Amino acid sequence: MIFHGIKKVIIRGVNGSITVEGWEDEFITLEYEIHGRANVEVEENGDILIVREEPERSWITGNSRADIWLSVPRETEVEISSVNGPIKVENCRVESIKSTNSKITLKNVRIREIRTVNGSITGSIELAEELSVKTVNGKVELEIQDIEGDGKISTVNGSIRLLLSEFCDVTITAKTVNGKVEAPSREGEYELSITTVNGSVNVEFI
Known part of the structure; x- marks a missing residue:
C-alpha cells in the first residue's frame, strides 16, 4: 500500500512486530503479514495515517498477530504504541514510543x-x-x-x-x-x- 501527502503516522500494535524505516522518497509504503486470525485497519484522516493491528483472541487460535513494516519520509512524524511485540525504528523522526512487554x-x-x-x-x-x-x-x-x-x-x-x-x-x-x-x-x-x-x-x- 502506498500513501502520499502524509505528515504524521500513528501505529497501534498488539502482539505483532512493528518496523519503521525512514527513506528519501516522498511517499509512505505499508506492508503487513498476518499470522493466525488478525486484521490491520488503515485510516487516513487528512494528513494523518493511522495503522491498527487487531488480533482475534480465542483459545482456539491462540495469540494471533500482524507484523507491520512501514517506510516513511525522514521528516514524517511517527507515533508508536505496542503490547507484546518488538519495535524497530530507523532513520526517522519519532514523537513517542509507548510499549508494554516490548x-x-x-x-x-x-x-x-x-x-x-x-x-x-x-x-x-x-x-x-x-x-x-x-x-x-x-x-x-x-x-x-x-x-x-x-x-x-x-x-x-x-x-x-x-x-x-x-x-x-x-x-x-x-x-x-x-x-x-x-x-x-x-x-x-x-x-x-x-x-x-x-x-x-x-x-x-x-
Whole structure:
C-alpha cells in the first residue's frame, strides 16, 4: 500500500512486530503479514495515517498477530504504541514510543519520548529533542549524537549506559539507589538527568 501527502503516522500494535524505516522518497509504503486470525485497519484522516493491528483472541487460535513494516519520509512524524511485540525504528523522526512487554531498538532516530514496561531500550539517537525516557524492568543502552533541550532518563530495575558524542552540550546529573554511578563532571547548555532505583549508571563521552 502506498500513501502520499502524509505528515504524521500513528501505529497501534498488539502482539505483532512493528518496523519503521525512514527513506528519501516522498511517499509512505505499508506492508503487513498476518499470522493466525488478525486484521490491520488503515485510516487516513487528512494528513494523518493511522495503522491498527487487531488480533482475534480465542483459545482456539491462540495469540494471533500482524507484523507491520512501514517506510516513511525522514521528516514524517511517527507515533508508536505496542503490547507484546518488538519495535524497530530507523532513520526517522519519532514523537513517542509507548510499549508494554516490548523490546525497542533504535537506529539514527530523532526522538522525544519513550515509555516502556518490561522491555529494553537500545540503539542510537541522531538527535534527542527534550528527551524523556522512562522504563520499568528494563535496561537502557543508547548512543546519542546530539541533544537539544533538557532531558530525563529513568529506570526502575534496570541499568543505564549512555555514550554521548562531543556535540552533546549537557551537564550530567546521575544517581541511583542501589548501584554504581560513573558519569563525567562537565558543564553544558542543557541538563540531562539520569536516575535508576536498582541498577548502575554509566555515561561516557566519545
